[in-house]
Amino acid sequence: MASDRIGMKHGSGGRAMRQLVEDVFLSLGGPVDGVGLAELDDGAALRVGDQWLVVTTDSHVVHPRFFPGGDIGRLAVCGTVNDLAMMGATEPAGLTCAVVLEEGFPRAELERIRDSMKRACDEAGVTIVTGDTKVMGKGEVDGIVLNTTGVAMTRRIVRDSGLRVGDRIIVTGTIADHGMAVMRERRALDLEGDLRSDVAPLNGLVRAALRAGGDDVVALKDPTRGGLGSALHEFAQKAGVGVLLDLQSVPVTAAVQAACEVLGIDPLLVANEGKAVVGVRSGAAERVLAAIREHPLGRGAAIVGTAIAERPGNVILDTGFGKRILAEAEGEILPRIC
Amino acid sequence: MNENQLDQLKFRDPARAKALAEALRREVAALGRPASVMHVCGSHEQAIARFGLRSAFPRELSVIMGPGCPVCVTDTPEVDEAVALARQGVRISTYGDMLRVPGTVKSLADAVADGAKVDVVYSVNQAIEVAEKHPDEQCVFFASGFETTAVATAAALVHGVPANFSVLSAHKYIPPAMEIVAEMPDTKVEGFLAAGHAAAITGAAVFEPFVKRHKLPVVVAGFEPLDILAALVKLLELVKEKRAEVVNMYPRVVSWEGNKPAQERLWKVFKPAGGRWRGIAHIPNGNLRLTDEWAHVDARRRFQIDLAGLWDYAPSQLAQRCICGDIMAGLKQPDSCQLFGKECTPESPVGACMVSAEGSCRIWHTYGGVPDLKDVA
Numbered sequence: 001m002a003s004d005r006i007g008m009k010h011g012s013g014g015r016a017m018r019q020l021v022e023d024v025f026l027s028l029g030g031p032v033d034g035v036g037l038a039e040l041d042d043g044a045a046l047r048v049g050d051q052w053l054v055v056t057t058d059s060h061v062v063h064p065r066f067f068p069g070g071d072i073g074r075l076a077v078c079g080t081v082n083d084l085a086m087m088g089a090t091e092p093a094g095l096t097c098a099v100v101l102e103e104g105f106p107r108a109e110l111e112r113i114r115d116s117m118k119r120a121c122d123e124a125g126v127t128i129v130t131g132d133t134k135v136m137g138k139g140e141v142d143g144i145v146l147n148t149t150g151v152a153m154t155r156r157i158v159r160d161s162g163l164r165v166g167d168r169i170i171v172t173g174t175i176a177d178h179g180m181a182v183m184r185e186r187r188a189l190d191l192e193g194d195l196r197s198d199v200a201p202l203n204g205l206v207r208a209a210l211r212a213g214g215d216d217v218v219a220l221k222d223p224t225r226g227g228l229g230s231a232l233h234e235f236a237q238k239a240g241v242g243v244l245l246d247l248q249s250v251p252v253t254a255a256v257q258a259a260c261e262v263l264g265i266d267p268l269l270v271a272n273e274g275k276a277v278v279g280v281r282s283g284a285a286e287r288v289l290a291a292i293r294e295h296p297l298g299r300g301a302a303i304v305g306t307a308i309a310e311r312p313g314n315v316i317l318d319t320g321f322g323k324r325i326l327a328e329a330e331g332e333i334l335p336r337i338c
Numbered sequence: 339m340n341e342n343q344l345d346q347l348k349f350r351d352p353a354r355a356k357a358l359a360e361a362l363r364r365e366v367a368a369l370g371r372p373a374s375v376m377h378v379c380g381s382h383e384q385a386i387a388r389f390g391l392r393s394a395f396p397r398e399l400s401v402i403m404g405p406g407c408p409v410c411v412t413d414t415p416e417v418d419e420a421v422a423l424a425r426q427g428v429r430i431s432t433y434g435d436m437l438r439v440p441g442t443v444k445s446l447a448d449a450v451a452d453g454a455k456v457d458v459v460y461s462v463n464q465a466i467e468v469a470e471k472h473p474d475e476q477c478v479f480f481a482s483g484f485e486t487t488a489v490a491t492a493a494a495l496v497h498g499v500p501a502n503f504s505v506l507s508a509h510k511y512i513p514p515a516m517e518i519v520a521e522m523p524d525t526k527v528e529g530f531l532a533a534g535h536a537a538a539i540t541g542a543a544v545f546e547p548f549v550k551r552h553k554l555p556v557v558v559a560g561f562e563p564l565d566i567l568a569a570l571v572k573l574l575e576l577v578k579e580k581r582a583e584v585v586n587m588y589p590r591v592v593s594w595e596g597n598k599p600a601q602e603r604l605w606k607v608f609k610p611a612g613g614r615w616r617g618i619a620h621i622p623n624g625n626l627r628l629t630d631e632w633a634h635v636d637a638r639r640r641f642q643i644d645l646a647g648l649w650d651y652a653p654s655q656l657a658q659r660c661i662c663g664d665i666m667a668g669l670k671q672p673d674s675c676q677l678f679g680k681e682c683t684p685e686s687p688v689g690a691c692m693v694s695a696e697g698s699c700r701i702w703h704t705y706g707g708v709p710d711l712k713d714v715a
Binding site for chain 2: 314317318
């Protein structure tokens, strides 16, 4: 049922959001030489000579603005660098930064966010090349909204539709760290263990994977909102294959596992900000895995799944106890109540 | 992770699960015919669905989910009472799942949209905190759940509550519901898995009269995958050998007599009363209501609840096509409902089974139903 109002579910990266984008915005797209709006990929790729110009944009709002492992500034830089990287463009040429501020926003906090952006830019090897600043009245915007746009040139683009039956799927480290860290801060949950966001620029890691795997790296996705589960659903649906996910080999820290257990949340559906899901031809899987593990951000990488012919478009979860279909995330992911 | 959590992981060992699944297959094969058993607990269905256990069950074994979700069986009039109180200006606190359970025409969530004051709480103690924070308001805890949460409500009342706090009890008592299912003319159920956490309070012994009366075995089961598989193996063995007995397969938590002090508090504060369970039937002794001693904190006796104001609207057409009742009685499965996944989703639930995280429709929706995956890869 289409609602006549926008709900929070429309921003949570699941089916509701995709439906909204398809219903409302898709008609703004048109034919392009390359990857355009209709592909709903991580970004656009426009042909320029014998190369691709990759463009992506992302607006960032997060509560709280500072959380263990990161903050909104780091998130804004990494999110866009990562979206470029997930298209295969690992050498960002520059980022833009547009900021919308609420009247009364503390200047010291803004400078702290700026410093954090600077550090993330340094890690990614990119600079901010232009920007825009707006201030809105008290209550007209919630603190700060940060938008970044990234551009990069690349000779080869990697899509999220490239899987074929038999391909292997690598996840580059533990999942659900970002979402659980933010959730604990946001809801002031009294949970044990070290919950820390993984937010990090992945272009270096992806570069290493592409160097090792070349054309055998066939699909890339950063499992942000909607988590690993949503990323795999997109892989499966766009490539028309089934994805068999081996739950026992998915890396999760003990602290995240325990927190998810207590709250009744499936870590497969929780956001990551420093992980990539990589589809690889089976012959190259071990080689690419080794290259990823050599990178500091990929030490916990593992092969977690396989593209299969059965159940095209679906993700089948082998829990180790049995198998079930992994349902697509829908709406907001909230702690179970009772 | 603390020691207790690590300990629980022993019950998540896939190798042992495979051995138990094989044992289950042997028991069903030895029986030589299809069999149906029922569990009466949303947490069991959660674990079965989440771990994909149904794909490991033999095809000839049907494990039916019975009326095991206290939120789902909360009947329309009980929701109406809460909605009416909220509209009268009383501050309501309740568990989150209760918010969207449909009443005759409105849910508590609808009441919130109309301006009612409703707080979501995780425990009775939080509900008491709400009352303490709002000393100038009347605060009612709309209490739901089986023995497990009823005991918590009882303990809080015995301990003492603020003068502006009262309880609207929608607590339920599970043993009488098993009687009703066992007596249903269409039932094919040959044995029950009983819920371990409820049995921790009541003790495994509480099922003895039931077993004698209905000649059906009952196995008390925990909630880890290995607990459930081991309990099913035991249950099928009892079915095969036609032994109507109570067996406790959750001894690390459940004792034969149960938690006596908790039982004393439970029956000091609550008395069983007959009442409808949504979609199932009138269940004699299935509802827990406050005893006369606690009349002063009983919202039903403390307030004049004006239900008539709710009935100016016609009930929804969709609701009449909902088959939650048959689903909770174990007669039908969610995918045989025309509304399932179409008009009725977790985002806009029609029936109670889609509202609660422990409802069968919601669980099937969340975990992709139960497609036959025995042959995949």
